[in-house]
Amino acid sequence: MFDRIQGVNLDAQHPLSAGLTADSRLITAYQGSRPDVTPVWFMRQAGRSLPEYRELRVGTQMLEACLTPELASEITLQPVRRHGVDAGIFFSDIVVPLKLVGVDVSIVAGKGPVLGKAVRTAADVAELVALDPAVLDDALAPIREAVTRTTDELGTTPLIGFAGAPFTLAAYLVEGGPSKDHIHARTLMHSDPEAWAVLMAWTAEVTGKFLRAQILAGASAAQLFDSWAGALSLDDYTKYVAPASALAISHVQDLTYETRSADLAADPESVRNSVPIVHFGVGTSELLKAMHDIGADVVGVDYRVQLDEASRRLGGNVPVQGNIDPALLAAPWPVLEAHVLDVLEKGRTAPSHVLNLGHGVPPETDPAVLTRVVNLVHDASAEQNSVR
Numbered sequence: 001m002f003d004r005i006q007g008v009n010l011d012a013q014h015p016l017s018a019g020l021t022a023d024s025r026l027i028t029a030y031q032g033s034r035p036d037v038t039p040v041w042f043m044r045q046a047g048r049s050l051p052e053y054r055e056l057r058v059g060t061q062m063l064e065a066c067l068t069p070e071l072a073s074e075i076t077l078q079p080v081r082r083h084g085v086d087a088g089i090f091f092s093d094i095v096v097p098l099k100l101v102g103v104d105v106s107i108v109a110g111k112g113p114v115l116g117k118a119v120r121t122a123a124d125v126a127e128l129v130a131l132d133p134a135v136l137d138d139a140l141a142p143i144r145e146a147v148t149r150t151t152d153e154l155g156t157t158p159l160i161g162f163a164g165a166p167f168t169l170a171a172y173l174v175e176g177g178p179s180k181d182h183i184h185a186r187t188l189m190h191s192d193p194e195a196w197a198v199l200m201a202w203t204a205e206v207t208g209k210f211l212r213a214q215i216l217a218g219a220s221a222a223q224l225f226d227s228w229a230g231a232l233s234l235d236d237y238t239k240y241v242a243p244a245s246a247l248a249i250s251h252v253q254d255l256t257y258e259t260r261s262a263d264l265a266a267d268p269e270s271v272r273n274s275v276p277i278v279h280f281g282v283g284t285s286e287l288l289k290a291m292h293d294i295g296a297d298v299v300g301v302d303y304r305v306q307l308d309e310a311s312r313r314l315g316g317n318v319p320v321q322g323n324i325d326p327a328l329l330a331a332p333w334p335v336l337e338a339h340v341l342d343v344l345e346k347g348r349t350a351p352s353h354v355l356n357l358g359h360g361v362p363p364e365t366d367p368a369v370l371t372r373v374v375n376l377v378h379d380a381s382a383e384q385n386s387v388r
């Protein structure tokens with residue numbers, strides 16, 4: 001991760017280069033070291049669990065909210081202010097770059113992304129990929145503006161940028177909407193591997209540009225969501241999906257920032273670091289190693305495998321993120337508390353750990369419970385670190 005990386009240095013004003021976020025708990029843990037306190041943030045921390053979000057969203061469609069910089073920025077900041085989490089996650093959606101490149105997609109409340117037309121055949125794929133990803137260079141302007149507004153407010157708290165992995169996006173494109181087993185997508189990859197490869201390469205470029213725009217505009221880390229990769233066997237994942245996911249993150253892997261060694265006398269050289277990349281999926285216990293091997297720095301783990309076992313599967317040297325079972329957010333506090341402490345303990349088997357949920361915050365979650373979890377994680381991990 002360090003030194004002699006051939007890459008593009010981020011602007012001097014970028015929060016990582018300007019010394020604002022490079023030493024934060026989150027970035028320290030993502031880079032593989034243990035900070036004083038275990039950092040914590042929640043997938044879907046922005047959104048329907050917050051009354052202030054529901055109020056702000058009245059009368060505005062989801063995708064419209066994502067493309068209005070003032071709104072997207074304010075919604076991103078809400079959970080950071082309320083819970084004191086160690087990172088913001090940019091408020092947007094994995095289908096935003098599809099919308100911006102010209103795909104007919106909308107987000108239906110309570111359901112998810114719905115396409116005007118499902119992409120089922122080689123001819124459908126050819127029609128889709130005729131949409132030129134180059135239009136994104138201009139079309140992503142509202143995303144860049146929303147990110148910059150947000151990071152200006154966040155100061156030393158890092159913003160995480162994100163994108164959907166090609167498979168999860170392709171699952172929506174091929175199914176035409178949410179589905180249980182993504183069966184049409186899995187059929188297409190086997191029945192027409194060439195059309196599948198074309199679809200995946202195009203999707204990787206579209207989603208990679210979305211991710212790169214967020215980092216260049218001020219985000220300090222990148223998370224690739226392959227939410228539905230757990231529907232795949234390891235063989236299918238490795239053959240039909242991993243190359244496109246590697247291509248997607250290649251859009252941010254060249255981005256670097258410089259930090260100076262604390263001991264300038266011993267090491268007068270500045271160190272070049274790459275922007276950390278997290279890779280997360282649901283039900284991916286069998287895929288953890290393959291998901292790391294695409295070139296990710298950190299692996300997000302869902303609640304189905306415990307962190308000590310996840311870390312073992314990753315070889316014991318990979319930072320992990322996770323993995324509170326979201327179902328326990330509604331359990332009595334002593335039950336949730338014991339679970340959080342157990343997750344923290346198991347997370348100590350990895351070189352570093354960022355506490356998160358095993359999937360997103362359920363909309364009906366009491367936000368006060370999330371704030372209480374943040375305080376517990378900070379207090380308990382500070383104590384653990386001072387004892388050991």
Ligand code: CP3
Nearest residue numbers: 043044045046047089091092093094109110111112225227
């Ligand atoms: O706080 C955050 O995590 C940042 C915002 C975020 C959203 N979507 C906002 C959103 C992120 C990171 C996403 C990613 C996303 N979108 C994923 C990957 C993560 C995951 O949950 O697995 C996926 C699969 C999608 C597709 C999608 N968009 C779904 C399944 C839904 C939920 C549908 C519903 O209403 O239950 C959406 C809509 C969506 N994206 C909402 C939010 C806050 C709900 C829209 C609303 O509030 O009306």
